[in-house]
Amino acid sequence: xxxxxxxxxxxxxxxxxxxxxxxxxxxxxxxxxxxxxxxxxxxxxxxxxxxxxxxxxxxxxxxxxxxxxxxxxxxxxxxxxxxxxxxxxxxxxxxxxxxxxxxxxxxxxxxxxxxxxxxxxxxxxxxxxxxxxxxxxxxxxxxxxxxxxxxxxxxxxxxxxxxxxxxxxxxxxxxxxxxxxxxxxxxxxxxxxxxxxxxxxxxxxxxxxxxxxxxxxxxxxxxxxxxxxxxxxxxxxxxxxxxxxxxxxxxxxxxxxxxxxxxxxxxx
Numbered sequence: 001x002x003x004x005x006x007x008x009x010x011x012x013x014x015x016x017x018x019x020x021x022x023x024x025x026x027x028x029x030x031x032x033x034x035x036x037x038x039x040x041x042x043x044x045x046x047x048x049x050x051x052x053x054x055x056x057x058x059x060x061x062x063x064x065x066x067x068x069x070x071x072x073x074x075x076x077x078x079x080x081x082x083x084x085x086x087x088x089x090x091x092x093x094x095x096x097x098x099x100x101x102x103x104x105x106x107x108x109x110x111x112x113x114x115x116x117x118x119x120x121x122x123x124x125x126x127x128x129x130x131x132x133x134x135x136x137x138x139x140x141x142x143x144x145x146x147x148x149x150x151x152x153x154x155x156x157x158x159x160x161x162x163x164x165x166x167x168x169x170x171x172x173x174x175x176x177x178x179x180x181x182x183x184x185x186x187x188x189x190x191x192x193x194x195x196x197x198x199x200x201x202x203x204x205x206x207x208x209x210x211x212x213x214x215x216x217x218x219x220x221x222x223x224x225x226x227x228x229x230x231x232x233x234x235x236x237x238x239x240x241x242x243x244x245x246x247x248x249x250x251x252x253x254x255x256x257x258x259x260x261x262x263x264x265x266x267x268x
Contacts, residue, residue, distance in 0.1 A: 030166045047059055058157055063153040066079075067148055086128065089126040091126075114131055167219050172216065186223075195247075
């Protein structure tokens with residue numbers, strides 16, 4: 001029953017949300033988690049804050065994005081797939097020709113039918129992602145003189161922007177902790193990164209029923225920058241961690257990976 005419940009949560013509610021390292025849908029995702037586990041704590045960190053040698057980027061949100069041909073037919077539409085738009089794309093509202101359009105269409109060379117996931121958090125660019133096969137169709141269907149309407153309704157919040165991180169702690173008898181982290185920033189990808197958060201939610205539901213010897217600390221954060229922010233803000237807490245698991249891409253049959261600590265020691 002637990003697996004069925006979380007499968008429906010992932011496929012029907014979470015999968016369509018356009019998550020990124022910031023933004024309303026990322027926050028909405030964590031609020032959905034909090035409804036399931038009310039003790040989940042959500043914290044926000046301001047855009048522009050320096051964390052070690054990184055800086056939290058502006059908050060990014062997008063309302064609409066598409067490419068329409070000269071007949072007004074939308075040939076690429078964010079509403080059909082969140083992956084169609086490069087993450088953190090700058091706002092655009094203009095008409096371009098076929099040659100200009102093709103330069104802004106990004107594909108995977110390896111997987112001809114797949115839409116690649118591309119982001120640009122720290123450099124202002126814009127573009128759309130489609131399958132290699134579909135790009136070839138566009139090349140064949142339209143002439144060089146044809147015009148295309150490009151619209152990207154996106155915005156950057158610099159002063160009021162924020163990056164969200166959530167945390168759930170199951171206290172144990174010991175101060176020693178096991179850290180379980182997972183990423184929340186990728187949209188419309190079941191394995192990466194929806195399988196990790198869903199497994200974390202299931203583990204919380206399972207372990208909170210028991211009296212544990214060691215404390216379990218679950219962290220839900222945007223990839224890379226979120227982890228860096230969490231480490232920066234929680235140095236004292238992390239001194240109690242004796243082991244850590246990162247749950248990402250756990251929806252397939254690939255093997256687990258293991259990394260030693262810096263001193264090459266492992267207490268497990």
